[in-house]
Amino acid sequence: MKMISEFNNDERISEQLLVVSCSKNMSTNNIPYLNIEFKDRSGTIYGKKWDYSEGDEDLFAPGNILLVNAETSIYRNNLQLKVTSATPLDSEEIDFSKFTKDTPSNFEALQKELDKYIASVSDPKLREVMTTAIKKYENGYYNSPAGKNIHHDYKHGLLTHILSMCEIGEFLSHHYEDVDYDILMTAIILHDIGKTVELEGELIYTYTTEGKLLGHISIGEAIVQETCKEVGLDHEKSVLLEHCILAHHGQLEFGSPVMPLTKEALILSLIDQVDSKVEALNKALESTKEGEFSSKIFALDNRSFYKPKK
Numbered sequence: 001m002k003m004i005s006e007f008n009n010d011e012r013i014s015e016q017l018l019v020v021s022c023s024k025n026m027s028t029n030n031i032p033y034l035n036i037e038f039k040d041r042s043g044t045i046y047g048k049k050w051d052y053s054e055g056d057e058d059l060f061a062p063g064n065i066l067l068v069n070a071e072t073s074i075y076r077n078n079l080q081l082k083v084t085s086a087t088p089l090d091s092e093e094i095d096f097s098k099f100t101k102d103t104p105s106n107f108e109a110l111q112k113e114l115d116k117y118i119a120s121v122s123d124p125k126l127r128e129v130m131t132t133a134i135k136k137y138e139n140g141y142y143n144s145p146a147g148k149n150i151h152h153d154y155k156h157g158l159l160t161h162i163l164s165m166c167e168i169g170e171f172l173s174h175h176y177e178d179v180d181y182d183i184l185m186t187a188i189i190l191h192d193i194g195k196t197v198e199l200e201g202e203l204i205y206t207y208t209t210e211g212k213l214l215g216h217i218s219i220g221e222a223i224v225q226e227t228c229k230e231v232g233l234d235h236e237k238s239v240l241l242e243h244c245i246l247a248h249h250g251q252l253e254f255g256s257p258v259m260p261l262t263k264e265a266l267i268l269s270l271i272d273q274v275d276s277k278v279e280a281l282n283k284a285l286e287s288t289k290e291g292e293f294s295s296k297i298f299a300l301d302n303r304s305f306y307k308p309k310k
Contacts, residue, residue, distance in 0.1 A: 047081030140196025194220030
């Protein structure tokens with residue numbers, strides 16, 4: 001068994017791969033081909049299938065796990081596959097361990113850490129807002145990824161992302177003066193709760209209708225607003241908390257309806273950027289050899305990063 005991250009240039013592979021997407025394309029010479037994105041727990045790779053038939057579109061449907069025979073090559077500094085054939089697999093033939101990437105931490109330990117941060121908030125109403133909202137969306141909150149592809153894109157990824165932000169937020173709240181710890185920590189814990197509605201799936205994650213039409217920021221703000229009213233949170237604190245949710249992407253062009261206009265909202269947006277972008281970089285470097293540059297990273301302005309030799 002060979003993982004995508006272990007593929008090398010100019011070799012033949014015959015491996016079980018998960019189809020993420022498949023689309024018809026036309027070459028510059030007007031030759032049709034299928035452009036297919038494959039995935040396993042180590043990463044993704046694109047492949048081309050030339051001389052395809054109509055049945056190939058069904059074969060390479062997203063969500064299918066296939067035994068793929070292909071040749072590897074370098075195209076525009078990225079490794080890709082030239083698919084020669086693929087065979088559908090019965091469930092008993094599939095090695096699902098190749099495709100289920102779990103959080104590197106123990107799930108029970110993550111739950112205890114979350115409870116610790118919730119308990120650290122002194123305002124009982126804010127604690128109630130957190131516990132009430134999380135309970136309503138418990139399955140997604142604990143099991144969803146933080147993103148579809150870019151960062152923390154695995155089971156429990158959302159919770160892992162949130163707890164990493166909590167650790168950074170705890171430090172910054174003591175490092176800088178006049179930071180409202182309770183508002184900041186509550187905002188961190190609830191900032192991405194909209195993703196429990198925005199994303200669905202197991203092996204591959206897709207956007208729900210609500211996710212496509214509304215987006216996780218507006219969904220999350222609605223959840224938080226409703227919960228604040230339900231528990232009777234003070235109006236001022238409710239507005240401050242909702243503002244943090246709406247502004248947590250930091251810029252209008254990044255999807256936030258408003259810019260951060262409080263210290264807590266600004267810190268939240270910066271923490272979110274740091275954790276998501278460093279995780280995206282870590283993900284790219286996992287499949288990069290020492291002394292070489294990574295593939296281009298969309299979340300980091302399509303830059304390639306160097307992985308130093310140890």
